[in-house]
Amino acid sequence: MKGRIMTASERRFLDEQKKKLIAILGARPNKDGIKNEIRQHDAGDMSSDLTNLGTEVAVLDCDYQQKRDARIALQKMEEATYFECSECEGKISIRRLTAIPQALVCIRCKDLSEQGQYHDVAPVRIGDLLPQTV
């Protein structure tokens, strides 16, 4: 994209992607914060509450990451590097960007990341969220 004039179809594609990214930023998460209490009187209740809490944390974490990536993707559009992988500087395919407008890395780097080759976000540990027993 750098150093040349965009074609009309490229411009249209970017306009569509920009709309999708703005929609992601405006979307409200399914949960409006973690508010579940953990009932500690019954082991069954506690186990069920912990499972619910874990799910809520995962939903919020996913929403946070999507919005963070959408913001970065919009910034990359401004810098004309939207199609460039943030890890290897290879090209992110149009197909991948159509499916995931906020994709920041190519599919190869995404696969490496999922295999644990590198992480940019520390995972949340459920143990950190439990009430401390005295």
Ligand SMILES: [Zn+2]
């Ligand atoms: Zn890459």
